[in-house]
Amino acid sequence: xxxxxxxxxxxxxxxxxxxxxxxxxxxxxxxxxxxxxxxxxxxxxxxxxxxxxxxxxxxxxxxxxxxxxxxxxxxxxxxxxxxxxxxxxxxxxxxxxxxxxxxxxxxxxxxxxxxxxxxxxxxxxxxxxxxxxxxxxxxxxxxxxxxxxxxxxxxxxxxxxxxxxxxxxxxxxxxxxxxxxxxxxxxxxxxxxxxxxxxxxxxxxxxxxxxxxxxxxxxxxxxxxxxxxxxxxxxxxxxxxxxxxxxxxxxxxxxxxxxxxxxxxxxxxxxxxxxxxxxxxxxxxxxxxxxxxxxxxxxxxxxxxxxxxxxxxxxxxxxxxxxxxxxxxxxxxxxxxxxxxxxxxxxxxxxxxxxxxxxxxxxxxxxxx
Ligand code: GDP
Numbered sequence: 001x002x003x004x005x006x007x008x009x010x011x012x013x014x015x016x017x018x019x020x021x022x023x024x025x026x027x028x029x030x031x032x033x034x035x036x037x038x039x040x041x042x043x044x045x046x047x048x049x050x051x052x053x054x055x056x057x058x059x060x061x062x063x064x065x066x067x068x069x070x071x072x073x074x075x076x077x078x079x080x081x082x083x084x085x086x087x088x089x090x091x092x093x094x095x096x097x098x099x100x101x102x103x104x105x106x107x108x109x110x111x112x113x114x115x116x117x118x119x120x121x122x123x124x125x126x127x128x129x130x131x132x133x134x135x136x137x138x139x140x141x142x143x144x145x146x147x148x149x150x151x152x153x154x155x156x157x158x159x160x161x162x163x164x165x166x167x168x169x170x171x172x173x174x175x176x177x178x179x180x181x182x183x184x185x186x187x188x189x190x191x192x193x194x195x196x197x198x199x200x201x202x203x204x205x206x207x208x209x210x211x212x213x214x215x216x217x218x219x220x221x222x223x224x225x226x227x228x229x230x231x232x233x234x235x236x237x238x239x240x241x242x243x244x245x246x247x248x249x250x251x252x253x254x255x256x257x258x259x260x261x262x263x264x265x266x267x268x269x270x271x272x273x274x275x276x277x278x279x280x281x282x283x284x285x286x287x288x289x290x291x292x293x294x295x296x297x298x299x300x301x302x303x304x305x306x307x308x309x310x311x312x313x314x315x316x317x318x319x320x321x322x323x324x325x326x327x328x329x330x331x332x333x334x335x336x337x338x339x340x341x342x343x344x345x346x347x348x349x350x351x352x353x354x355x356x357x358x359x360x361x362x363x364x365x366x367x368x369x
Contacts, residue, residue, distance in 0.1 A: 005030075009044030022222060063224040067097035070170070070221070076102050076162040079135075080171035080180055083107040083122060083142065084244075085340035086129050087361040088229035089175050095134040104161050105130055105137035106154065108176040111144035112244045114282065117368050125365065145179040151187050154180075158218075166216045173223040174231050174243070181220050185210055188218075230266065230340035233320060233357045238311040241266075242340055244284040250345075250369075252278045253291060257350075260297040262290040265309035267338045267356050268301070268323055270294050274350035282335075283342035323355040326362050333367040345369065 005014040012023035016030055023041045025033070033039030040048065070077060077098045081089035094103070107126050110119075123140045130137055141157050143150040158167055171177040188210065209217040225232075230242045241264070253261060256276045261269045264287055271279070271294070281289060290309060292300050301323070306314040328336065330350045337343040338354065339361035346352065347367075354362045 005039060007039060007041035007044050009040050009048070012041050012043075014039060014041060060224055063222070064097075066221055067091075067094070067170070070168045071097045071099040071101065073166065073168070074101070075166040075168050075219075076104060076158065078104045078106055078158060078167055078169045079137070080106045080108050080169060080175050080177045081126070082175040082340075083109050083126070084112055084342070085175075085229060086126065087339045087363070088226050088231075089172055090133055090226075091170060091172060091224070094170070095136070102138045102161055103135060104157065105135070105140045106180070107140065107142045108145055108180055109243075110142040110150065111146055112246070112248055114248050114250055114369070116250075121368055125368065143180070145176050145183050148183075148187070151180075151183045155184060155187060162216070164214060164216060167212075167218045168221060169218060170221050171223055172226040172229075174226070174229055175223075177220070177223060181210070181218070184218065188212070228339070228359050228361060230338075230357070230360050233360065234266070234311050235313065235316055241284045241287050241311065246285065248282050248342070249285050250280045250282050251289070252280045253289075254278050255291070258294045260292050260294045260300075261344075262292065262297075262301065262309050263338065263341060264288050264311050265301070265305040265320075266311060267341055267354070267362075268297065269336065269344055269355070270297065270353040272327070272351040272353060274348060277346075277348045277350070280345040281342065282345070287342070321358040321360075324358045325353050325355050327351065327353045328364055330364070335365050335367050337361075337363050337365060339363070 006012065007014060007023060014025050014030065015021065015023045016025055016027050018024060022043070024043070025039070025041050029042070029045065030039070079091065079094060105126060107122065113122065119142055122142060126140050127137065130140070138161055139157065141154055143154045145151070169177060169181060209219050211217055231239060234242055254276065255271045257271050257273050259271050261279070261281070263283060269279070283289070288310070301309065306312060306317045312320040328351070330346050330352065334346050335343040336346060336352060336354050338356055345367050356362045
Protein backbone atom coordinates (compact mmCIF):
# COMPACT_ATOMS: atom_id res chain seq x y z
CA UNK A 1 0.00 0.00 0.00
CA UNK A 2 1.08 3.52 -0.79
CA UNK A 3 -1.00 5.26 1.84
CA UNK A 4 1.94 6.26 4.01
CA UNK A 5 4.01 7.65 1.19
CA UNK A 6 3.88 11.36 0.76
CA UNK A 7 5.47 13.78 -1.66
CA UNK A 8 8.24 15.66 0.12
CA UNK A 9 7.35 18.76 -1.88
CA UNK A 10 3.64 19.21 -1.25
CA UNK A 11 2.76 16.49 1.20
CA UNK A 12 0.19 14.85 -1.07
CA UNK A 13 -0.33 11.10 -0.75
CA UNK A 14 1.57 9.37 -3.52
CA UNK A 15 -0.55 7.42 -6.02
CA UNK A 16 0.27 5.88 -9.38
CA UNK A 17 -3.22 5.49 -10.80
CA UNK A 18 -4.67 8.81 -11.89
CA UNK A 19 -2.65 11.52 -13.61
CA UNK A 20 -5.25 14.18 -13.01
CA UNK A 21 -5.38 13.68 -9.26
CA UNK A 22 -2.96 15.01 -6.66
CA UNK A 23 0.02 12.91 -5.70
CA UNK A 24 0.32 11.18 -9.06
CA UNK A 25 3.74 9.67 -9.59
CA UNK A 26 4.68 7.38 -12.48
CA UNK A 27 5.66 3.91 -11.25
CA UNK A 28 9.25 4.27 -12.45
CA UNK A 29 9.63 7.54 -10.59
CA UNK A 30 8.18 5.97 -7.47
CA UNK A 31 10.80 3.21 -7.51
CA UNK A 32 13.57 5.68 -8.05
CA UNK A 33 12.24 7.95 -5.34
CA UNK A 34 12.13 5.11 -2.85
CA UNK A 35 15.70 4.25 -3.68
CA UNK A 36 17.07 7.74 -3.27
CA UNK A 37 14.74 8.81 -0.48
CA UNK A 38 13.67 11.83 -2.52
CA UNK A 39 10.10 11.11 -3.46
CA UNK A 40 8.26 13.84 -5.32
CA UNK A 41 4.87 13.70 -7.00
CA UNK A 42 4.93 14.51 -10.68
CA UNK A 43 3.54 17.96 -10.06
CA UNK A 44 6.35 18.94 -7.69
CA UNK A 45 8.90 17.18 -9.85
CA UNK A 46 7.90 19.25 -12.85
CA UNK A 47 7.97 22.40 -10.81
CA UNK A 48 11.43 21.60 -9.47
CA UNK A 49 12.94 20.69 -12.77
CA UNK A 50 10.99 22.64 -15.35
CA UNK A 51 9.61 25.52 -13.30
CA UNK A 52 6.19 24.50 -14.44
CA UNK A 53 2.93 24.03 -12.57
CA UNK A 54 0.69 21.23 -13.78
CA UNK A 55 -3.08 21.12 -13.51
CA UNK A 56 -4.53 19.10 -10.70
CA UNK A 57 -8.07 18.81 -9.51
CA UNK A 58 -9.21 17.95 -6.05
CA UNK A 59 -12.60 16.92 -4.76
CA UNK A 60 -15.12 19.50 -3.61
CA UNK A 61 -14.60 18.46 0.01
CA UNK A 62 -10.85 18.80 -0.16
CA UNK A 63 -11.28 22.15 -1.85
CA UNK A 64 -13.55 23.43 0.89
CA UNK A 65 -11.04 22.33 3.47
CA UNK A 66 -8.33 24.13 1.61
CA UNK A 67 -10.38 27.33 1.35
CA UNK A 68 -11.06 27.15 5.06
CA UNK A 69 -7.34 26.98 5.71
CA UNK A 70 -6.80 29.96 3.45
CA UNK A 71 -9.41 31.83 5.48
CA UNK A 72 -7.44 31.17 8.63
CA UNK A 73 -4.34 32.84 7.28
CA UNK A 74 -3.55 36.52 7.01
CA UNK A 75 -2.97 36.78 3.30
CA UNK A 76 -3.96 38.30 -0.01
CA UNK A 77 -6.26 36.02 -1.98
CA UNK A 78 -5.93 36.29 -5.76
CA UNK A 79 -9.02 34.88 -7.46
CA UNK A 80 -8.37 34.15 -11.13
CA UNK A 81 -11.42 34.09 -13.36
CA UNK A 82 -12.00 33.75 -17.08
CA UNK A 83 -13.40 37.03 -18.45
CA UNK A 84 -15.09 35.01 -21.14
CA UNK A 85 -16.97 32.89 -18.61
CA UNK A 86 -17.69 34.65 -15.35
CA UNK A 87 -20.39 32.22 -14.29
CA UNK A 88 -18.21 29.23 -15.03
CA UNK A 89 -15.44 30.85 -12.95
CA UNK A 90 -17.27 31.48 -9.72
CA UNK A 91 -16.12 29.68 -6.59
CA UNK A 92 -19.36 29.34 -4.65
CA UNK A 93 -19.18 30.97 -1.24
CA UNK A 94 -15.61 32.23 -1.68
CA UNK A 95 -16.41 35.39 0.25
CA UNK A 96 -17.34 33.36 3.33
CA UNK A 97 -14.13 31.37 3.23
CA UNK A 98 -11.73 34.22 2.70
CA UNK A 99 -13.26 35.92 5.71
CA UNK A 100 -11.41 39.19 6.34
CA UNK A 101 -8.66 38.64 3.82
CA UNK A 102 -8.37 40.98 0.87
CA UNK A 103 -9.34 39.53 -2.50
CA UNK A 104 -7.81 40.70 -5.76
CA UNK A 105 -9.95 39.66 -8.72
CA UNK A 106 -7.95 38.86 -11.84
CA UNK A 107 -9.89 38.63 -15.11
CA UNK A 108 -7.71 36.43 -17.27
CA UNK A 109 -7.73 35.89 -21.07
CA UNK A 110 -8.02 39.57 -21.81
CA UNK A 111 -6.33 38.95 -25.17
CA UNK A 112 -9.51 37.33 -26.47
CA UNK A 113 -11.62 40.44 -26.06
CA UNK A 114 -12.00 42.49 -29.21
CA UNK A 115 -9.91 45.66 -29.08
CA UNK A 116 -13.11 47.69 -29.31
CA UNK A 117 -14.17 46.59 -25.82
CA UNK A 118 -13.47 49.26 -23.21
CA UNK A 119 -11.51 47.70 -20.39
CA UNK A 120 -12.99 49.96 -17.75
CA UNK A 121 -16.40 48.62 -18.73
CA UNK A 122 -15.26 45.04 -18.38
CA UNK A 123 -13.73 45.75 -15.01
CA UNK A 124 -16.89 47.45 -13.78
CA UNK A 125 -18.96 44.59 -15.07
CA UNK A 126 -16.77 42.06 -13.29
CA UNK A 127 -16.92 44.09 -10.10
CA UNK A 128 -20.72 44.16 -10.22
CA UNK A 129 -20.89 40.40 -10.79
CA UNK A 130 -18.48 39.87 -7.90
CA UNK A 131 -20.70 41.99 -5.65
CA UNK A 132 -23.67 39.83 -6.61
CA UNK A 133 -21.65 36.87 -5.37
CA UNK A 134 -21.00 38.68 -2.10
CA UNK A 135 -17.36 39.25 -2.98
CA UNK A 136 -15.86 42.71 -2.45
CA UNK A 137 -12.50 42.68 -4.24
CA UNK A 138 -9.96 45.34 -3.33
CA UNK A 139 -9.37 45.71 -7.06
CA UNK A 140 -10.14 44.13 -10.42
CA UNK A 141 -7.24 43.58 -12.81
CA UNK A 142 -7.48 42.36 -16.40
CA UNK A 143 -4.62 40.28 -17.72
CA UNK A 144 -3.53 37.84 -20.34
CA UNK A 145 -1.31 35.01 -19.17
CA UNK A 146 0.39 35.28 -22.58
CA UNK A 147 1.35 38.92 -22.25
CA UNK A 148 4.62 39.72 -20.49
CA UNK A 149 3.68 43.31 -19.71
CA UNK A 150 0.39 42.19 -18.20
CA UNK A 151 2.25 39.75 -15.98
CA UNK A 152 4.65 42.43 -14.84
CA UNK A 153 1.73 44.80 -14.10
CA UNK A 154 -0.15 42.07 -12.29
CA UNK A 155 2.87 41.34 -10.13
CA UNK A 156 3.12 45.03 -9.25
CA UNK A 157 -0.54 45.01 -8.22
CA UNK A 158 -0.05 41.88 -6.16
CA UNK A 159 3.04 43.38 -4.55
CA UNK A 160 1.07 46.47 -3.68
CA UNK A 161 -1.97 44.74 -2.19
CA UNK A 162 -0.23 41.93 -0.40
CA UNK A 163 1.64 44.41 1.83
CA UNK A 164 4.19 41.85 2.92
CA UNK A 165 1.70 38.99 3.31
CA UNK A 166 1.58 35.61 1.59
CA UNK A 167 -0.49 35.35 -1.58
CA UNK A 168 -2.94 32.52 -2.25
CA UNK A 169 -3.98 32.04 -5.85
CA UNK A 170 -7.36 30.34 -6.20
CA UNK A 171 -9.55 29.50 -9.18
CA UNK A 172 -11.68 26.78 -10.73
CA UNK A 173 -10.11 24.73 -13.51
CA UNK A 174 -9.87 26.09 -17.06
CA UNK A 175 -9.66 29.75 -16.09
CA UNK A 176 -5.94 29.75 -16.97
CA UNK A 177 -4.59 29.75 -13.44
CA UNK A 178 -1.63 27.45 -14.14
CA UNK A 179 -0.69 29.33 -17.28
CA UNK A 180 -0.78 32.55 -15.32
CA UNK A 181 1.27 31.17 -12.43
CA UNK A 182 3.84 29.72 -14.80
CA UNK A 183 4.19 33.14 -16.37
CA UNK A 184 4.62 34.65 -12.90
CA UNK A 185 7.27 32.08 -12.02
CA UNK A 186 9.15 32.84 -15.24
CA UNK A 187 9.00 36.52 -14.55
CA UNK A 188 10.03 36.13 -10.90
CA UNK A 189 12.78 33.58 -11.20
CA UNK A 190 14.05 33.57 -14.75
CA UNK A 191 15.29 30.03 -15.11
CA UNK A 192 16.36 29.27 -11.58
CA UNK A 193 14.73 26.48 -9.58
CA UNK A 194 11.66 27.37 -7.61
CA UNK A 195 11.44 24.91 -4.76
CA UNK A 196 14.75 24.26 -3.10
CA UNK A 197 13.73 22.39 0.02
CA UNK A 198 10.98 20.08 1.06
CA UNK A 199 8.68 22.44 2.81
CA UNK A 200 5.68 20.48 4.05
CA UNK A 201 6.66 17.02 5.11
CA UNK A 202 3.55 15.22 6.25
CA UNK A 203 0.97 17.94 5.61
CA UNK A 204 -2.01 17.44 3.39
CA UNK A 205 -2.43 21.04 2.38
CA UNK A 206 -2.04 20.60 -1.33
CA UNK A 207 -0.32 23.77 -2.22
CA UNK A 208 2.77 24.89 -3.98
CA UNK A 209 4.81 27.83 -2.79
CA UNK A 210 6.74 30.25 -4.91
CA UNK A 211 9.17 32.24 -2.76
CA UNK A 212 9.08 36.00 -3.01
CA UNK A 213 11.94 38.36 -2.17
CA UNK A 214 10.92 39.15 1.38
CA UNK A 215 10.49 35.58 2.61
CA UNK A 216 6.77 35.37 1.88
CA UNK A 217 5.21 33.27 -0.84
CA UNK A 218 2.86 33.05 -3.75
CA UNK A 219 0.90 29.88 -3.13
CA UNK A 220 -0.81 27.96 -5.88
CA UNK A 221 -3.84 25.92 -4.84
CA UNK A 222 -5.49 23.15 -6.83
CA UNK A 223 -8.75 24.03 -8.56
CA UNK A 224 -12.15 22.43 -8.51
CA UNK A 225 -14.07 21.48 -11.58
CA UNK A 226 -16.96 23.73 -12.44
CA UNK A 227 -19.38 21.34 -14.06
CA UNK A 228 -21.37 24.06 -15.76
CA UNK A 229 -18.58 25.11 -18.06
CA UNK A 230 -19.16 24.71 -21.76
CA UNK A 231 -15.68 23.17 -21.84
CA UNK A 232 -17.04 19.99 -20.28
CA UNK A 233 -19.48 19.49 -23.15
CA UNK A 234 -17.08 19.61 -26.07
CA UNK A 235 -14.50 17.05 -27.15
CA UNK A 236 -10.76 17.57 -26.68
CA UNK A 237 -10.27 18.74 -30.24
CA UNK A 238 -12.89 21.41 -29.95
CA UNK A 239 -11.69 23.00 -26.74
CA UNK A 240 -10.20 25.81 -28.77
CA UNK A 241 -13.73 26.86 -29.72
CA UNK A 242 -14.59 27.49 -26.08
CA UNK A 243 -11.16 28.81 -25.15
CA UNK A 244 -10.23 31.01 -28.09
CA UNK A 245 -6.54 31.68 -28.60
CA UNK A 246 -6.93 34.87 -30.59
CA UNK A 247 -8.74 38.16 -30.44
CA UNK A 248 -12.35 37.63 -31.38
CA UNK A 249 -13.48 39.23 -34.62
CA UNK A 250 -17.14 40.15 -34.23
CA UNK A 251 -19.48 39.16 -37.08
CA UNK A 252 -22.80 40.82 -37.80
CA UNK A 253 -25.88 39.01 -39.15
CA UNK A 254 -28.89 40.88 -40.54
CA UNK A 255 -31.92 38.96 -39.32
CA UNK A 256 -35.67 39.25 -39.72
CA UNK A 257 -37.86 38.00 -36.93
CA UNK A 258 -38.53 34.32 -37.52
CA UNK A 259 -34.87 33.51 -38.13
CA UNK A 260 -32.49 31.40 -36.08
CA UNK A 261 -28.71 31.18 -35.70
CA UNK A 262 -27.00 27.94 -34.67
CA UNK A 263 -23.55 28.19 -33.09
CA UNK A 264 -22.31 24.81 -34.26
CA UNK A 265 -24.58 22.43 -32.39
CA UNK A 266 -23.63 24.00 -29.06
CA UNK A 267 -26.09 26.85 -28.84
CA UNK A 268 -28.96 28.50 -30.64
CA UNK A 269 -30.40 32.01 -30.95
CA UNK A 270 -33.98 32.67 -32.11
CA UNK A 271 -35.15 36.08 -33.25
CA UNK A 272 -38.83 35.95 -32.33
CA UNK A 273 -40.21 39.47 -32.55
CA UNK A 274 -38.92 42.86 -33.74
CA UNK A 275 -37.82 44.79 -36.85
CA UNK A 276 -35.09 43.62 -39.14
CA UNK A 277 -31.77 44.37 -37.46
CA UNK A 278 -28.11 43.45 -37.25
CA UNK A 279 -27.07 41.00 -34.53
CA UNK A 280 -23.37 40.84 -33.78
CA UNK A 281 -21.82 37.57 -32.66
CA UNK A 282 -18.68 37.46 -30.49
CA UNK A 283 -17.45 33.89 -30.74
CA UNK A 284 -14.25 32.07 -31.57
CA UNK A 285 -13.43 32.93 -35.18
CA UNK A 286 -13.63 29.27 -36.18
CA UNK A 287 -17.01 28.50 -34.66
CA UNK A 288 -19.34 27.64 -37.48
CA UNK A 289 -22.49 29.80 -37.38
CA UNK A 290 -25.48 28.69 -39.38
CA UNK A 291 -28.62 30.69 -40.21
CA UNK A 292 -31.99 29.04 -40.77
CA UNK A 293 -35.75 29.58 -40.35
CA UNK A 294 -37.09 29.57 -36.81
CA UNK A 295 -40.19 27.65 -37.90
CA UNK A 296 -38.22 24.55 -38.85
CA UNK A 297 -35.33 24.99 -36.43
CA UNK A 298 -36.21 22.11 -34.08
CA UNK A 299 -36.33 19.62 -36.94
CA UNK A 300 -33.24 21.20 -38.47
CA UNK A 301 -31.31 20.59 -35.27
CA UNK A 302 -32.60 17.05 -34.87
CA UNK A 303 -31.48 16.28 -38.40
CA UNK A 304 -28.17 18.14 -38.60
CA UNK A 305 -26.66 18.11 -35.10
CA UNK A 306 -23.45 16.11 -35.38
CA UNK A 307 -23.34 16.71 -39.16
CA UNK A 308 -23.79 20.23 -40.51
CA UNK A 309 -23.98 21.58 -36.97
CA UNK A 310 -20.75 20.65 -35.17
CA UNK A 311 -19.48 20.32 -32.55
CA UNK A 312 -20.76 18.06 -30.98
CA UNK A 313 -19.80 15.38 -33.47
CA UNK A 314 -21.86 12.31 -34.32
CA UNK A 315 -20.14 10.09 -31.73
CA UNK A 316 -20.49 12.75 -29.04
CA UNK A 317 -24.22 13.33 -29.50
CA UNK A 318 -25.31 10.63 -27.13
CA UNK A 319 -23.59 12.17 -24.12
CA UNK A 320 -24.35 15.76 -25.18
CA UNK A 321 -27.08 17.44 -23.08
CA UNK A 322 -30.20 18.64 -24.82
CA UNK A 323 -30.42 22.37 -25.57
CA UNK A 324 -32.73 24.24 -23.21
CA UNK A 325 -34.50 27.47 -24.06
CA UNK A 326 -34.72 30.79 -22.26
CA UNK A 327 -36.72 33.71 -23.62
CA UNK A 328 -35.85 37.39 -23.18
CA UNK A 329 -37.62 40.61 -24.07
CA UNK A 330 -34.92 43.21 -24.71
CA UNK A 331 -35.36 46.97 -24.57
CA UNK A 332 -31.83 48.36 -24.60
CA UNK A 333 -28.47 47.49 -26.11
CA UNK A 334 -27.89 44.06 -24.61
CA UNK A 335 -25.46 41.16 -24.80
CA UNK A 336 -27.02 37.72 -24.73
CA UNK A 337 -24.28 35.65 -23.14
CA UNK A 338 -23.83 31.96 -23.81
CA UNK A 339 -21.63 31.25 -20.83
CA UNK A 340 -18.14 30.21 -21.86
CA UNK A 341 -18.93 30.27 -25.57
CA UNK A 342 -19.43 33.93 -26.39
CA UNK A 343 -22.25 36.41 -26.83
CA UNK A 344 -24.60 38.09 -29.30
CA UNK A 345 -25.18 41.82 -29.12
CA UNK A 346 -28.76 43.01 -29.66
CA UNK A 347 -29.21 46.71 -30.39
CA UNK A 348 -32.91 47.35 -31.07
CA UNK A 349 -36.01 46.16 -29.18
CA UNK A 350 -36.39 42.44 -29.63
CA UNK A 351 -37.90 39.29 -28.23
CA UNK A 352 -35.38 36.49 -28.50
CA UNK A 353 -34.74 33.00 -27.20
CA UNK A 354 -31.32 31.64 -26.32
CA UNK A 355 -30.60 27.92 -26.11
CA UNK A 356 -27.67 26.26 -24.36
CA UNK A 357 -26.80 22.72 -23.25
CA UNK A 358 -28.68 21.91 -20.06
CA UNK A 359 -26.45 22.92 -17.13
CA UNK A 360 -24.73 25.81 -18.94
CA UNK A 361 -25.78 29.36 -18.08
CA UNK A 362 -27.33 31.85 -20.41
CA UNK A 363 -27.76 35.42 -19.25
CA UNK A 364 -28.15 38.96 -20.46
CA UNK A 365 -26.07 42.00 -19.58
CA UNK A 366 -25.79 45.60 -20.68
CA UNK A 367 -23.78 45.51 -23.91
CA UNK A 368 -20.01 45.71 -23.36
CA UNK A 369 -19.55 47.49 -26.70
P1 GDP B 1 -6.29 26.11 -15.17
O1 GDP B 1 -7.08 24.84 -15.21
O2 GDP B 1 -7.07 27.22 -14.56
O3 GDP B 1 -4.95 25.96 -14.58
O4 GDP B 1 -6.16 26.56 -16.70
P2 GDP B 1 -4.95 26.37 -17.74
O5 GDP B 1 -3.79 27.21 -17.35
O6 GDP B 1 -4.72 24.93 -17.97
O7 GDP B 1 -5.64 27.04 -19.03
C1 GDP B 1 -6.87 26.59 -19.58
C2 GDP B 1 -6.93 26.96 -21.05
O8 GDP B 1 -6.96 28.38 -21.20
C3 GDP B 1 -5.72 26.49 -21.83
O9 GDP B 1 -6.16 26.09 -23.11
C4 GDP B 1 -4.85 27.74 -21.92
O10 GDP B 1 -4.01 27.71 -23.04
C5 GDP B 1 -5.89 28.83 -22.01
N1 GDP B 1 -5.41 30.11 -21.47
C6 GDP B 1 -4.83 30.32 -20.26
N2 GDP B 1 -4.54 31.63 -20.09
C7 GDP B 1 -4.96 32.27 -21.21
C8 GDP B 1 -4.96 33.65 -21.64
O11 GDP B 1 -4.53 34.58 -20.96
N3 GDP B 1 -5.50 33.90 -22.88
C9 GDP B 1 -6.01 32.92 -23.68
N4 GDP B 1 -6.49 33.26 -24.87
N5 GDP B 1 -6.03 31.63 -23.29
C10 GDP B 1 -5.52 31.30 -22.08
